[in-house]
Amino acid sequence: MKSSAQSLTEQLAARFAQRIRDRLLAPGARLPSVRQCAQQQGVSPSTVVGAYDQLLAQGLVEARRNRGFFVRDSVQTPGEYALMQSQTRARLDGQADGPEQGTGPGASAQGAVSPPRAPLNATALIRGMFHGISDKPQPGMGVLPQEWLQTTFLASAVRRFCSAKELNAFSLQYGEPAGDAGLRRALSQRLKSLAVQAGPEQIITTLGATHALDIVSRTLLRAGDYVMVEEPGWAVEFARLDALGMRILPVPRRSDGPDLEVMERYAQAHAPKLFVSVSVLHNPTGFCLTPASAHRILQLANQYNFHVVEDDTYSHFASDHATRLCALDGLQRTIYVGGFAKILAPNWRVGYMAAPPNLVERLLDTKLLSTLTTPALLEKALAWCVEQGQIRRHAERIRQRLNGARSRSVALAQAHGFTFAAEPVGLFGWVETGVDTDALSQRMLDEGYLLAPGALFHARRTPSSLMRINFATTQEPLFWSTLQRLCAE
Missing domain, CATH: 3.90.1150.10 (Aspartate Aminotransferase, domain 1)
Incomplete structure (x- = not known):
């Protein structure tokens, strides 16, 4: 609605600009066509033309010939804008009057193939x-709504370790490199209930499950290595591996598990180093791995010499008896990753991994290089919550x-x-x-x-x-x- 301070054009441009700056419109995202935007917003095409012109002037979007308007990957300089302005004004006017014409994905304003853009912006x-x-x-x-996660035991757990004596004991020096010993013992018992046999010495705490996945990638992979991921799958993992320079091999995820034929073809052709899997309550489909598929995945991992990292982020929503690769494999070629953000306290950022004995020291070295240690106060409080059965x-x-x-x-x-x-x-x-x-x-x-x-x-x-x-x-x-x-x- 028009205000006294801003014209409709200014309001529309400001709305898109805010979404771009907040990254709600990701780099590479396509804006609605002029006609579509005018219909959606209940304004005239000329208002949309003016708004898009302002976004161009701010360096927030770019116009691609016969394709439309896209969020820029980086902020545009005034010099770049001056050059583009004379070339794109006609396109703006033309888009308001004529139908869109596509030249196919990846085509630039001159009709040449443009460099591939980032696959997504998670x-x-x-x-x-x-x-x-x-x-x-x-x-x-x-995540779950805040009101679902509210508890009284979290505050009680933190207070137990907040006396001056307790705080001085573990705050004035670095903590244990692998994480609080009490928490690692509690996690070892928790994993036994999932049939995953991992001693405390095989467990390393992290700043959330995503940090654990990052440690595994940085330890086992180098830029240019091939990594198999499930598709559909979680965008953060795709974007994270892409940022590390990995070559992503998407494996279709079916109701019983990943497409095993595709996995084997990838293994034969590309010698991937890693397969990342959400076996239980897969995100976004909710599928759970079957024992037969799990057995075949482990056969392929042994035959083609790759590791499997099993992200069990949603374990607290699932049955303890659900099929887990790490339980069948006994942590030989598998690495288990878990955390508490989904079920307990998103901002505590406490995660962990359980790894084969021969990888523990390498993974720990990577953790030390990135974070030194993890916060002992929250780990001790969480250990108490686990031990008391509160979680x-x-x-x-x-x-x-x-x-x-x-x-x-x-x-x-x-x-x-x-x-x-x-x-x-x-x-x-x-x-x-x-x-x-x-x-x-x-x-x-x-x-x-x-x-x-x-x-x-x-x-x-x-x-x-x-x-x-x-x-x-x-x-x-x-x-x-x-x-x-x-x-x-």
Whole structure:
């Protein structure tokens, strides 16, 4: 709505500029065409032309001949803008009047093939979690609502170690390199309940599960190495490996596990060093690995000499008896990664890994080079929570609450005409919308909702009509009716 201080053009430009600076529109993302934007925002094409012109002037977007407007990978200098301005003004006017004409992916303004862009920008979704899109529950969030996680035992656990004597004992010197001994003993017992046999000496604590994955990559891989990942899979892992210079080999994830034929072809052709897997409650599909698939994966790992890192981030939402590669392998070629951010305290950043004995010292060296040690206060408090059974009882309450939320969310989705591409289990649902969810996500931002479009979960950001939802944050009919309305437009 027009304000006294700003014109409609200025308001529209400011809205896009803020999203770009907040990384809610990632580098390489395509803006709506002039005509589409005018229809969506209820303004004239000339208003959109003016807004896009302002974004060009600020160096936030670029125009590509016959393709549209894209968020720039870097901030544009005034000199670059002056050169581009004379070349692109006609394109702006032309886009307002004529239909879009594509020259195919990767084509530049001159028709040549442009350098490949980063496959995706996972931080766009993560930044959206921190920026507070609106006061509405956010379906794209990867964590439980704060009210679900509130406990009394966390504060009690921290107070136990906050006396002056206790704090001086472990705060005035570096902690144990591998992590608090008490926590590692507690984690060893926790892993036994999952049939993963790992002594405390095989466990290293980290600053969250993502840090553990990063330590494994930096220890076992070098730039240019091939790494197999599941697809769809988690965008952060794709982006992290890409930033390290790894060559990503996407393996289709099926209901029983990864496509084993594709894995073997990759192993024969590229000699990958690592396979990254979420065996239990896979993100985003919720699939769980079957024993037969797990057995074959381990056979391939031994035959073709690669390691498997098993990310069990969602273990607290799953049965202890679910099939885990590390349990079958006995931590020979497998490395187990876990954490507590999803179930307990996202900001505590306490994760861990359990590794084969011959890799422990190498992994520990990498940890020391990156963080020296990890915060002893939180590790000691967490050890107490584990030992007292507080986390186990808390997880049981969360699972019961999540089961109810999932049932309500599925019923709402189906009542509004949506289906699921995978059986709804765990924290996330894999929803079929019937439209391009990249474009849909931008429309939903205008309505105050942050989505996780399906393209994010592909290593090369393949357009998708699927999206991932969080069952805990999709309880309101308003979200589903809004989604239904925009999909139908």
